[in-house]
Amino acid sequence: MKSRKNYAAAFILAAITAALAGGYVYAATEHFSDSTTDQAWDAWTQKWDGQVSRDYEKIALTPGTDETKLNFAWYSKTDGTATPKVEISRRSDMGQSTAYEGSAVQAVDGYQSNRVTVDSLAENTTYYYRYYKNGKPSETASFKTHNFNSYSMLYVGDPQIGASKGQTTSRGDKLENKSDINTAARNDAFSWNKTLNTAMNANPNISFILSAGDQINKNVEGRDPGNEIEYAGFLNADWMKSLPVSTTIGNHDSTNESYSLHFNNPNDTQLGKTTAGGDYFYKYGPALYVVLNTNNYNCAEHEQAMRQAVETYPNTNWRIVMIHQDIYGSGLDHSDSDGIVLRTQLTPLMDKYDVDVVLQGHDHTYSRSYLLKSDSKTHSNYNFYDWDNVKDEAGNVYPYTDASYQAQNNCYTIANTMTGGVTNGDGTLYMEANSATGSKYYELIPSKQDYIAVRSQNWNPTYSVIRINSNTFAIDTYEIAGGKVQKIDNTYELKKTNASRR
Template structure:
C-alpha cells in the first residue's frame, strides 16, 4: 500500500501513519512519512510538504484500518483498506479525468476564470466520483486498484495564470475527493497536462521509480507487480524511446516470471479520434512498438484521445511515409471542420474527398492510409477470444469524467477492431487469471457495455494435429537431403517455425515418398506427419540416331538417385500433342516401325514408382530424327 499526505506544516516534523488489522488495528505498525518540500504559495508564504509512506508486509484478502497524523498532532478517523486476492483479480482502467477541463476560460488571470475553474472542478469531480463508484459496483467492490492513463488534471503550469504551480491544486483536490479513493489505490500515468508541474509528484507515490523516461519535472517510468502481472508505467512526455526500452528490460529482468506484461502510456499510439493520426503520435508509435514486441508485451493501455477504441491484435507495424505536424494540422482542421453551428456528432465529417486532386489533400490522404497499419493486423481467430496471440492489443480509454470529448476520425483505421464515442464517460473492468485477460467496457449513463467482451488466452496448449499444413509441391532430386519449408496454420493464423513447431524429415534424400514430421513446441503439443514426393532430376537425352528399316537408337544419360526407368516420348508434332511412350530401364533403346522419310521428335523423362504409381521428372531437351 502507498499513501500520500499533502498539507501545510508548522515545522518539518514528518507525520506518521498507523495501519493494523481490523477495526481494533491489531498488530498495528507505525510508519514515519518520507517528507519532501512541496511548493510555496507566494501570496501567503505558507510552506507545504509532501509526505509519503509505503506500508509493507500486508496480507491478501485482509481488512486493514489506517490513520495518519494531522498538523495539530491528532489522528484522522481510521479508514478501511481491504486487500484483495492476487490470484484471480480485477482492476479498473480509466482515461483522462482531466479535472477542470470543462472550464472554457483557459488560463485567464481573472475572477471569472477562478470561478469558472471552481465550477468546472465541482462538475468534473462529481462525474469522476460517479464513474469510480459505478466501476466499483460493477466489480462487486472487489477491484484491486485503478489504472489511469494520464491527464489527471487540466491546468498545466505553462497555461495557468501567472504560471503558478498552485493553480492546479484545486483540480488535484477534486481528483482525490471521491471517498472510494480512501480504500482504492490508483496507478497514475503522466499525461501532457500533468507533465510540467511538480505537483503531480507530490500527490502520487509511485513504486520502483526510475530516472529513465524522466522529463526532468515529474519523474520517469515506474513499475509494479500484482499477482502474475507486471505493469510498466511509461512517462512518454519524454519521447526518448531508448530510455523506455532500457527501463522495460530492467523491469522484466527483475520480474521474469510474470505471466502478463502490461504497458501504460498516455499518448494513443493506436487510437481512433482526433489525436490518433498526428505525426508526433505515429512517430512515437513506430519508435516504441518494436521494443514492446521484442519484450513480449501483451497489452498497451493509453488515453489522450478522449474516445474509446480497441485494436485487433497487432504485430510489425512500420513507418512508410514522412509527414510533418504543420502539414497535418492544416489538413486535419479542414477535414474535421463541422461549421459554426455543428449538430451533435461523434464522428468528424471528412470534408476532404477521396478523389481530391489538391496536392496537400493527396499527401494527407496518402499519409492516413500509410498509418492504418493494415499489414500489422495479426491473423487470429475472429470473435471475442484470441488464443496465444503473437502480437499486442492496444486500448485507448474514453474520458472517465466527461470533462472533454473528441470526435472519432471519419476514416476508421484498419487496425481498429471496435471504437465508440457518444460523449458519455466510460470505464473498463479488466479481469485477470493465470491464463486469461478479459476486458469489459461500460458507459456510465445506463451501465451498458459499449463493446463485446474481449478475452486474450495464453499458455493454452493446442494439439498440432489441429493445424492445417499447406500442400508441399514435388521436390526435385539433388543428391542431398531436401527440407522444404512448410506452411502451418490454425484458424487462419500462420504458425512460426522454431517458435511454434520444429520439423524432422525422413526418406528425404532419394527419389520417392519423403516424410516431414511437425513437432509442436511452446504453445503447441503433439506431432503431425505429412508426405511429399521427390521426383527424378531432369533427364538427359544424349543422342537419337536413325538406323536401317525404320529404326532409331536412343541413348540416355544415367539419372541420379533411385529410379524405376525412363519414359521415351515420340511424336510427329514438336509440341507433343500426340505422343507414343516407350518405357525402359536401360539407357539405350531402339525405336522400331518408324515411317520412312518421316521426321520424329523425341524426348525422355526419368520416373520412379511411388505407391504403385509412376512419378516423372522433367522432360529432357527434344531431338528430332528422320527415319530411313
Template sequence: MIKRTKKVMAALMVAIMMTTTSYTVFAAENDGWTEAPYTEAAQGGAWETWCEKWETIKNDWTQLSITPGKNETELNFAWYSNKEETSPKVRISKNLDMSNFVEFTGKQSRAVTNQKTNVEYVSNKVTISGLEENTIYYYTYGTNENWSEPVEINTQSTNKFTFFLVGDPQIGSSLKNTATGETEVIGQERAVRNDSFNWNNTIKKALSLVPNASFMISVGDQISIRDKNANMEQALAYTDNEIEYAGYLSPDALKSLPVATTIGNHDAISGNYSYHFNNPNTSTLGSTVAGGNYYYTYGNTLFIMLNTNNTNAQEHKQFIEQAIAEAGDVTWKVVTLHQDIYGSGEHSNEPDIVELRYKLVPIFEENDIDVVLTGHDHTYARSEILKGGVKDSSTFLTEEEFEEFFDIEFESDYTELVEDEKYLNYLESIGDKNAIQSDLIVKGENIYNPEGILYITANSASGSKYYNNVPRQQAYIASRWQEDVPTFSAISVDNVSLSISTYRTDTMEKIDDTITIVKSVEYGNLLEKIEEAEAKFEYKEKYTVLTWVEFEATLLSAQKIAEDTNLNEELLSEVYGNLKVAMDQLALKGDTTELKVEITAAEELLNNSVVGNEAGQYPQEAKNELVAAINTAKEVCSSDDASQIIVDEAVSKLKEAVNRFKNTVVVKEEASGGITNNGIDSNESTINDSTWTSKPNSSVNTGDSSNIFVYGILSLAAVGIVALNFKKKKEIVK
C-alpha cells in the same frame, strides 16, 4: 502537437479574458463534454449536495492519495501538510479500534506554497508493507502524532483479480466549453466542480459493478491547467492546478482504492504531480518535471508505466528491460502510456503520435508485452491484435503538412473530407493493415494465445472533454466508440486469461464485446475454473436472476464438455474463457435499505398532502406522479434482478420525484393576495400541467452574469476565425 485553428483562437480568447476582472472563458471548441447538473446522477438533490460539499473541498490541498506498492504486499501513501508538521506516519491494523497496529514512518520533501494563504506545504510519502491478501485492514495517517480517523481498506486475491481502467479525467477541462441554460460553467472553479462530480460518479458506478477491485489505472491527464512556458523553478512551484488535484482526489472511494496514475501531457510539466503521488519503483528514465517511469507487480502481472512525454525511446527500452528482469517470472505484461499510439480520435493520426508508435512498438514486441493501455484521445478504441507495424517514410507527412490537411476536415466537423493523394497515402500507410494478425484462433470473444499485442485507448472518465473519432477508421481498429458519455473498463486477470469489458456510466451497458485473451490452457485449468464456479451456488441468492441464469447455463455447458478428458487446446480455451466471463459478469443484488427509507418518507409525505387550489395544497397531477414514482421504487425493492446500480438509480429518481412534488405546493402570495404554485402566478381555478412541472435543478446557480465587454471581444475573435477559415478554401477539398 497539432495547433488547430479553433484551438489557437480558444487560447487567444482565454488570454484576452484573463485580463478582465473575472476568469470567464467561452472557447470556440467543438469538443463534446458532460454538463453535470443535467445528468441522471445529479438528480434527486445529488447536485445540490455536491455543490455544498465542494465548498469544503476546493481549497483543500492536503487530500490523501494511495498508489499500489512495488508488489501486492505494499501500499504507497502521499499527502500534503504544513511545513511545520513533521514525522509523517501511517498506522495499519486489522481492528477498527486500531489496536495491535503496525506503524510506518515516511519522508518529507518540499512541495508548493499557497500564495493566497502564504502556507508552505511539504509532501509526505509513506510506504506500508507486510499486507496479506483477502484481508480487511484499517489505517490512519498523520504528522506530529495527529491522526486521521480510521479508514477501512481491503486487500484482494492475487491469483485472480480485477482492476479498473479510466482515461483522461483532466479535471477542469470543461473550462473550455460553453455551458447551456442556467448552469454556465464560468471559471476554473466551476469547471472543476462540474468535472469532479462526474469523476465521483464514474468511480461510484465502477465500484458498484466490481466492489472488490484491487486497484485502478488512470492513463494520464489527471488535471488540465499547466504552464507550457514555465522554466524549471516555476514548474516546480506551480499551483494553478492545485484546485484540480483537489477535485481529482475528492472521491471518498479513493481513500480505499489505490490508483496507478500515468503521467499525461497535462501532468508532465509541473511538479505537483510528483508531490501528490508516491509511485513505486520510480526511475529517472523517461523523466520530465513530473517524474519518470515506474513499475509494480500484482500477482502474476507486471505493470509498466511509461512517461512518454519524454520521447527518448532508448530510455524506455532500458527501463522496460530492467523492469522485466527485476519482476521475475510473470504471466502477463501490461504497459501503460498516455499517448494514443493506436487510437482513433483526433490525435491518432498526428505525425508525432505515429512517430512515437514506430519507436515503441518494436520494443514492446521484443519484450513480449501482452496489452498496451493508452489515453490522450478522449474516445474509446480497441485494436486488432497487432504485430510488426513499420513506418513508411516515403508517405510520411510533416506536422505542418498534416495540420494543413486535417484542419480543413476538423473545421468542417468532418463534413468536408480532403481527397489529396499525398494525404490519403499517409493515412493508408499509418493504418498498419499489414500488422493485423490474421491467423488467430478466435472462438467467440476469446482469442487463444495470440502472437501480437492488444492496444486499448480509454475514453474520458469524467466527461470533461470528448474528441470525435476521425472520419476514416484506421485499418488497425477492431472497435471504437464515442457517444459523449464517460466510460470505464473492468479488466479481469487470472493465471491463464485476461478479459476486458468497457461500460458507459449512464446506462451501465457495455459499449464493446468482452474480449478475453487466453494463454495456454490445460485440462486441469478448466477443472479448477469449474470447481470455482460450482462454489458460487452457496451464494446463489445474492446474485441477480438474469446474470445467474446466464452463468448457470454456461457452467452446465462447461461441465458437460469437460466430461471428455481429451479436449484440444482450442476448445479448452473457448470453454475456459466463456466460463470466466460468465463468472465475472455475475452481479450482486442491490442493498435496498436506503430505498426503503425513501419510500417510507415519500409515502408519509403523500398521506399528509391534500389535493386542491388552496395554500398548502397540491395539484392532483403532482400527487399522481408521486404515487407512480413510489410504485416504481417498490417494484425495484421487490425485484430479484435489481443490481446495486439499479437500486441507486431508483433512490435518485424517487428523491427527484419527492423534490418535484414539494415544489408544486400552492402558496399564498402576500403582495397580491393571489395564489401561486411553485412560485408561478396562478389565479385561475384550474392548474394545468405546465404550472407544476419544473425543470430539474433550475434553481441551482452555478454560473456568473455574462459580461457585455467579453461578448464584444468574442465577436471580434469570431470575425478572426471566419477570416482564417476563408483562407482555408482550397481545391483539395472534394
C-alpha cells in the same frame, strides 16, 4: 466527406494556424457531463465551496513494488520536525497497529509532500489505517486486498478535472477554471466521484485503478499551485482513500511537479522524465505493469525502463504497458497526428519485450485494436514535444503533416482479427479509454483505421473492468447513461494455456 488523410491534414493545418496566432484551440465538442442536472448537485456545491476546493491534503494510495506493498502520499502543512507516519491495523479500533515511517519533501508554498510505504500485506484482508498530518492523526479509513493471483482492476481514461471549462450548464452558467473560481473542476469532480461510485457498486472486488493520464486539466509550470484545486477534486472522490490508483502522466499533468508530489509511484526509474516525473513499474500477482511517460519522446530511455522492469520481474504471465498518448487509437484529435509520433519507435519495443496489452488515453474516445505487431522494417523516428502545450523546442508547431509521415506510421502488421478473443495469440492489444468523467469528448476520426476492431463515441462517461489471472486477461467496457450502466463492447479475452510465460 473528406478522405481521412485530407480531413486530418486540414485539421492539423487549422490547429497550426490557431497555435501560431497564439490561441490554439482543440476540437473539443459541445458534449460534456453536466453535473448540475443531478439532484445531489446543490449539496455538492456547498461542500465544494466550503471545504473540498480548499483541501489539498487528501491522501493518495498507489500500488507498491509488488502486491504485498502499498504506497501512500499526502500533503500536510510544512513542519520540518514531524516524521511522516502511517499506522495499519486489522482492527477497526486500530488496536495492535503497526507504524510505518517515511520521508517528506517540500511541495507548493506552505505544504510538504509525505511519502510512506507499508509492506507485508496479506490477500483477502481488510486493513484500517490512519496517517499523520500537522501532528495529528487522520480519521480512520480502510482498504481491502483481494486474491493476489486472480483479481479485477478498473481502467479509466482522462478524468481531466477542470476540462469542462467553457461549457454552459443546464442552469445557464458558463464553467470557468480560474485558480480562485474553478467551477469546471467542481463540475468534473462531482462526475468523477459518480463514476467511481457507480463502477464500484457494480464491481465491489476491484483491487486498484489504472488511470491512463490527464488526472487534471490545467497546464501550469514547475511548482505553480494553479492546478492544486483540480487535484483536490480528483483525490476527494469517496473511493480514493480506499483504492490504490496507478496513474500515467498525461500531457496536462506533465509540466508541473504536483503530480509527483501527490502520487508515490513504485520503482521510479528516473527515466523518461518530464517535470512531473518519469517511467515506473510494479508487479501484481501474475502481471507486470510498466507505466511510461510518453510526454518524453526519448524512446531509448523508455526501452531502458522496460528492460529494467522485465529483468526485475522476468517470469510474470502477463506484461501490460500503460501510456497516455494513443499510438493506436481512433479519435479525431490525436490518433493520426501527435498520438502516433512515437508509433515507429514504440511498436518494435512491444514486440521485443513481449507486451500483451497497451492501455492508452488522450483521445477521449473508445477503441479496441486487433492484435498488432511491428512490420520489422526500418522506419523514421520522430521527435516533437507534445503539441497540447504548443512548445516545440525545435521551433515548428507540428512539422509532421505530409504523406511520408503517414506512410512511415504504417509500421505495423495485423497479427490476428478474431473478434471475441485469442488463445495463445501473437501480438499486442491496444485499448483506448474514453473519458471517465465526461469533462471533455472528441469526435472519432471519420474513417476507421484498419487496425481498429471496435470503436465508439456515445458522449457518456466510460470505464473498463479488467479481470486477470494466470491464464486469462479479460476486459469489459461500460458507459454510464442516464444513471444506468450498459456495455459498449463485447467481452474480449486473451488466453494462455501455458502455466507461465517462459
